[in-house]
Amino acid sequence: MFSYTGTLTGSKTAAKIKKDIPKMLERGELLTMEEFYELWTKWLNEVYHKREHSGLKRQGEKYTVPIELFMKAEDKYYKPAPPKSYASILMMKAERVTVYNIGIRKFGYEYRAQELCNYHGEKVDIKYDPEDVTRLYVYTREGKKICEAVSQELLLIAPRVSQKALEEHKKMQNTQLRNDKELLEEFRTPYEQRGNVPGDVVGALDLMVKGKGDKVVALPQDKQFASELRDKKNRQKQDAEDEFFSRKAQDALSKLRQLG
Incomplete structure (x- = not known):
């Protein structure tokens, strides 16, 4: 059990009496801390706060009673702002x-x-500045500071990295990784098993060599294949016409030279 056994600070040294604490405890003369706090609070509110103080008079205060000074001098006394480091x-x-x-x-x-x-x-408990997540301030659960932990990977990016910038960077990385995985999976899938491949294109045909009796019963109907086939035929036809007219022009030029 805890108790207060001292005397009032205002009493003189000569008035202080040596106490037999063990005997006082046996006789039940000691107050508990709860009883002492209740009596002290009563004295504070009913005596100390309502009595004039010579110290306030010497300082030239308008209000010389503590409770009056506390209630009426708010414009003169104010609570200072905490240090910048603590506020951060x-x-x-x-x-x-x-x-x-x-x-x-x-x-x-x-x-x-x-x-x-x-x-x-x-x-453990951590605190961090959203504008600089390169380091964490680490504390025990009782509030005692342990250390400042840093991320060497983030320090390689920049001396200061904000949480928002880091979240955007991670989001971009995850999107790129997801797209690369989808592209890789598409490349690993056989061509004929891909869902958007028509069944009659070249990639889906059986290109194995057949016997002499096998006949082609249908040509691919893919529009791109048909367009490529038409372009190829048109190029062949144009090449043939160009060669014909070139040959005729050479014959005519040869005959003109013979006529002098």
């Missing part, structure tokens, strides 16, 4: 994570620090 920590995001043998995993990256080796497998 308050604005950080906080989470509880697990420490693995490689450190802490966050945002798809690994954060390491030598001090984390002593917390392998344990839960």
Whole structure:
């Protein structure tokens, strides 16, 4: 059990009496901390706050009673802003994570620090600045700071990386990876098994050599194949016509030379 056994700070040294604490405890003369706090609060509100203070008079205060000064001098006294470093920590995001043998995993990256080796497998609290996720501030669950864990991979990208930029980067990576997997799967699928391949194109025909008795009963009806076939025939026809007219022109030129 805890109790207060001192005297009022305003009493003189000569008035202080040595107390036999064990005997007082046996006689039930000691107050519990709860009883002491209740009496102290009553004295604070009914005596201390309502009594004039000479110290306030010496400082030239308009209100010399503590409770009056507290209630009426708000424009003169104000609570100072916390230090910038402390305010920055308050604005950080906080989470509880697990420490693995490689450190802490966050945002798809690994954060390491030598001090984390002593917390392998344990839960710890982390804080991080959304505008710079290259490092994590690590604390025990009781609030004691352990270390600052950094991601060497992110530091290779830039000295500061925002959470938004990192999320966009990971999103782009995942999209690219998904597209590459789909393309690879399409290449691995045999041509005739692809769902968008017509059954009558060249890739779906049996191109094995047949016996002499086999006959072609149908040609491919694919539009692209037919267009290519027409273009090929037209080119052959044009080449033949060009060759014919060239030959005729050469004959006519030869006869003119003979006539002088």
